[in-house]
Amino acid sequence: MTQPGGPVVYLAAPPFPYFTECGRSVYVPGDAHPSRGDLGMFDLILVERGMLFVGEEDRHWEVGAGNTLLLLPDRYHYSVRPCEEKTSFTWVHFRALGEWGIADEAEPGFADRDRHAAQFGTPPYTIRLPQFGTLPGAPGGSGEGERLLRLEERSLSGAVWERQRLFEELLRSLDLRRRDPSGSPAESVAERTERYIRAHYAEPLTGAILSNELHFHYNYLTRCMKRVNGLTPMEYLEECRLEQARLLLLRTEASVASVGEKVGFENAPYFSRRFAERFGISPLRFRQRHMR
Known part of the structure; x- marks a missing residue:
């Protein structure tokens, strides 16, 4: 058969x-x-x-x-x-x-x-x-x-x-x-990781911190995240930060540098570069386009 x-x-x-x-x-x-x-x-x-x-x-x-x-x-x-x-x-x-x-x-x-x-x-x-x-x-x-x-x-x-x-x-x-080769609940682990990242995206986060807080080896967290949503925890973290930055640019008058800092980016040039790479437009141009 x-x-x-x-x-x-x-x-x-x-x-x-x-x-x-x-x-x-x-x-x-x-x-x-x-x-x-x-x-x-x-x-x-x-x-x-x-x-x-x-x-x-x-x-x-x-x-x-x-x-x-x-x-x-x-x-x-x-x-x-x-x-x-x-x-x-x-x-x-x-x-x-x-x-x-x-x-x-x-x-x-x-x-x-x-x-x-x-x-x-x-x-x-x-x-x-x-x-x-x-x-x-x-x-x-x-x-x-x-x-x-x-x-x-x-x-x-x-x-x-x-x-x-x-x-x-x-x-x-x-x-x-939703299935993990080891038989563990990959979706459940991925969802726990996502929830933790969304709750702490503005803080300094590393693989070691995630591993310590979620009680799984970082490699296992990565495998579960990749299987469920196609992103590593660090890639998911950046997605969260950029999405939150986009909301702050639309809903507040904080400067671009301040927005980047609020969502967890350590310096403004890097934030602007990653935002432009992700959305195809600089943070300043994005705000100007949508705040008319």
Whole structure:
């Protein structure tokens, strides 16, 4: 049987992928997954019982109970061979408005942070989904996929918000950034690190201080932060300082040098240079542009 792993699909957010439709299919022995190309949307398959034999271009998978398979919108999908036993699965179709790609699991991501931040006003979060993976929890009859099916049956316009929420929870449960190879809760450690940095960004912060305050080796904090949001703790610290500086420039009349000092930069020239590199404009020009 094919083992989960291999390529990872990367989706930059925001904008987050959006749900279009879902359903459940039940195959008897001899039935096969349809062959089609250029579907135009992602097809996420959650197998509850039995096994599907599916191909995409030159890759083949045996997708058994508890496995997930993410078929890409611009590829040719086909049945490798018919089912050999009764097989049931939930399928979820969704679209991605933002940048997406596929690469080896070791790749760190692909999004151009500066370009994304300029377009959407925030650095990207890169969702990492295994193309062939394992569904967290019980494989059938529970979880977000089951609730999505129940909502889909209602076909009420008022359910659109709930469907999207449940779909995002499903993606969240599959997101590899939430999982740490050591089995420790990477997301929890990353969130603790983020909260501490946001509470103390204006103070002198070093890796040693973070390690001492959070009771984890700095290398482990870095691994968790990189996995969850793609930044090291020090990179995240600078992002916080620059975002706070932008707010102070808009909401106060403090000098540029004073703003830099208030958010934790030790000297004004370095603050101005990093601000310009991050936002493409000097702090003074930024204030003048938005305070007219």
